[in-house]
Amino acid sequence: MGYYDQHMHTHFSPDSAESFENYLEQTDGLLVTTEHLDFHDAYNGGVDTVLDYAAYSDKIDALNAIHDGRIRRGIEVGYTPESHARIMSYLEGKTFDVILLSVHQNGRYDYLQPIIDEMDPKAVMQEYFQLCTEAVRQVDGANIFAHFDYGIRRLPVTVDDLREFEPLLKGLLNAIMAKEMALELNTRSMYEYNNADLYRYMIGLYLEMGGSRFSLGSDAHSIQKYRYHFDDAIALLHELSVTELTLFKNKMAYTEKI
Numbered sequence: 001m002g003y004y005d006q007h008m009h010t011h012f013s014p015d016s017a018e019s020f021e022n023y024l025e026q027t028d029g030l031l032v033t034t035e036h037l038d039f040h041d042a043y044n045g046g047v048d049t050v051l052d053y054a055a056y057s058d059k060i061d062a063l064n065a066i067h068d069g070r071i072r073r074g075i076e077v078g079y080t081p082e083s084h085a086r087i088m089s090y091l092e093g094k095t096f097d098v099i100l101l102s103v104h105q106n107g108r109y110d111y112l113q114p115i116i117d118e119m120d121p122k123a124v125m126q127e128y129f130q131l132c133t134e135a136v137r138q139v140d141g142a143n144i145f146a147h148f149d150y151g152i153r154r155l156p157v158t159v160d161d162l163r164e165f166e167p168l169l170k171g172l173l174n175a176i177m178a179k180e181m182a183l184e185l186n187t188r189s190m191y192e193y194n195n196a197d198l199y200r201y202m203i204g205l206y207l208e209m210g211g212s213r214f215s216l217g218s219d220a221h222s223i224q225k226y227r228y229h230f231d232d233a234i235a236l237l238h239e240l241s242v243t244e245l246t247l248f249k250n251k252m253a254y255t256e257k258i
């Protein structure tokens with residue numbers, strides 16, 4: 001089993017207190033953490049959430065020296081149109097094995113904030129999926145599009161609702177494929193926010209369009225969610241005749257059988 005959880009956070013992200021050491025105890029295999037980069041972070045009171053790259057690198061180097069190089073470097077880039085230039089300049093000259101691309105907010109509020117509950121779900125979906133498509137088109141060098149359902153996690157969205165946005169979703173998937181990125185199965189989205197049926201629909205659409213790159217990520221912020229429901233997500237992929245996952249080392253894609 002060569003694949004590993006490709007979306008996890010440690011205390012290098014402001015919303016996690018977990019340590020590398022605790023994750024290392026969960027496995028003898030490879031690990032990657034994907035720490036937050038969110039400028040003007042609405043979820044964090046509007047401050048910039050910026051990964052301390054030097055400290056992160058030093059910590060990984062020190063642990064890798066005694067743990068057979070098992071830790072890879074990752075980052076989760078949160079896109080807004082306003083932060084595009086700052087994102088690109090932050091990434092310049094830094095080395096990551098994998099870059100996740102996410103949309104968490106629209107520059108005014110995060111899609112997990114309660115204000116969403118008062119809004120028209122269809123308007124939120126329209127705005128959110130448009131922002132996702134723009135993110136993929138604008139940010140070069142990202143490897144995985146994370147949690148396509150983040151913006152609708154708080155909303156009671158059904159597969160039929162998603163179907164209304166099929167042209168927009170196809171545009172998003174086209175952009176993902178054009179950038180040779182992988183589509184993430186976010187297992188907390190699927191089994192904690194109960195959006196597995198939305199993922200089944202989205203994966204079906206992606207496969208129909210010729211998509212083949214899948215990534216599995218728990219989005220763990222603590223070891224309790226490490227590889228969260230991976231067996232269920234893999235069973236779903238098998239049902240859809242998907243037999244491999246895409247992993248990234250030094251931003252180069254390779255596959256592992258499931």
Ligand SMILES: [Zn+2]
Binds near residue numbers: 076102104150
């Ligand atoms: Zn995220």
Ligand SMILES: [Zn+2]
Binds near residue numbers: 007009076219
């Ligand atoms: Zn995350």
